Amino acid sequence: MSSRRRRITDGEINELITKLQSLLPEPRRRNTNRASASKLLKETCSYIKSLHREVEDLSDRLSDIIETMDGDSPQVEIIRSLLN
Amino acid sequence: MNRKNPLPNSNPNSPNSSMQALHFLQALARIARAAPKPAHSARTRQIRHAAYASMAHSSRSSRRTWSRALLHRLRQWQQQRPGRLLTVRRRVRIVTPITSRPEEPARAETLRQLVPGGRGMEYCNLLEETADYVQCLRAQVQLMQTLLDAFSS
Numbered sequence: 001m002s003s004r005r006r007r008i009t010d011g012e013i014n015e016l017i018t019k020l021q022s023l024l025p026e027p028r029r030r031n032t033n034r035a036s037a038s039k040l041l042k043e044t045c046s047y048i049k050s051l052h053r054e055v056e057d058l059s060d061r062l063s064d065i066i067e068t069m070d071g072d073s074p075q076v077e078i079i080r081s082l083l084n
Numbered sequence: 085m086n087r088k089n090p091l092p093n094s095n096p097n098s099p100n101s102s103m104q105a106l107h108f109l110q111a112l113a114r115i116a117r118a119a120p121k122p123a124h125s126a127r128t129r130q131i132r133h134a135a136y137a138s139m140a141h142s143s144r145s146s147r148r149t150w151s152r153a154l155l156h157r158l159r160q161w162q163q164q165r166p167g168r169l170l171t172v173r174r175r176v177r178i179v180t181p182i183t184s185r186p187e188e189p190a191r192a193e194t195l196r197q198l199v200p201g202g203r204g205m206e207y208c209n210l211l212e213e214t215a216d217y218v219q220c221l222r223a224q225v226q227l228m229q230t231l232l233d234a235f236s237s
Contacts, residue, residue, distance in 0.1 A: 041191035
């Protein structure tokens with residue numbers, strides 16, 4: 001990685017923070033000052049962690065379902081039809 | 085359940101999500117066909133692995149730092165086969181970590197740990213990558229939920 005660091009404007013940071021804000025489950029209209037930026041990052045961290053947990057949980061449940069699948073079950077048909 | 089459009093976000097305007105879904109479905113089909121059937125925990129791990137791989141392979145994200153870092157991590161996981169007596173885990177640092185700058189909010193450090201490859205990113209890039217990563221994660225969760233609903237009905 002190069003050692004030069006581009007001077008990042010506050011405007012760019014704010015823009016990205018707003019974008020992140022819109023991705024979170026409950027978007028709020030707030031001024032993007034330092035304090036709420038920190039709060040937003042905290043919410044983003046929690047959100048990412050909860051999404052990771054959901055992936056884990058859904059993988060587990062999909063594994064359950066697949067266990068009961070054989071070559072003729074309807075689930076296999078669903079997969080086949082979706083892939084065509 | 086709408087049979088005509090079973091995949092989430094599969095409208096023509098978001099080819100990224102369709103690629104992600106397709107990749108995951110193909111992986112899932114492979115896992116389902118595997119014989120002899122693996123243990124439940126092994127299959128769960130395979131599915132989770134496929135989920136993250138699909139995210140990393142979606143067309144929008146393949147240019148992203150997080151997706152390259154994620155693929156690297158997945159390859160390391162894959163090389164750890166259970167049953168080996170001695171598994172030597174070598175942590176390969178492919179980027180030089182950037183210590184948080186004083187003007188960054190304190191939470192940026194946690195975020196760096198959560199987003200794949202986050203440790204090596206500039207703060208500005210970190211936010212951008214985070215937004216992209218969250219979108220892919222969300223799409224993946226929606227996809228898996230939709231599949232579960234389809235299979236359960």
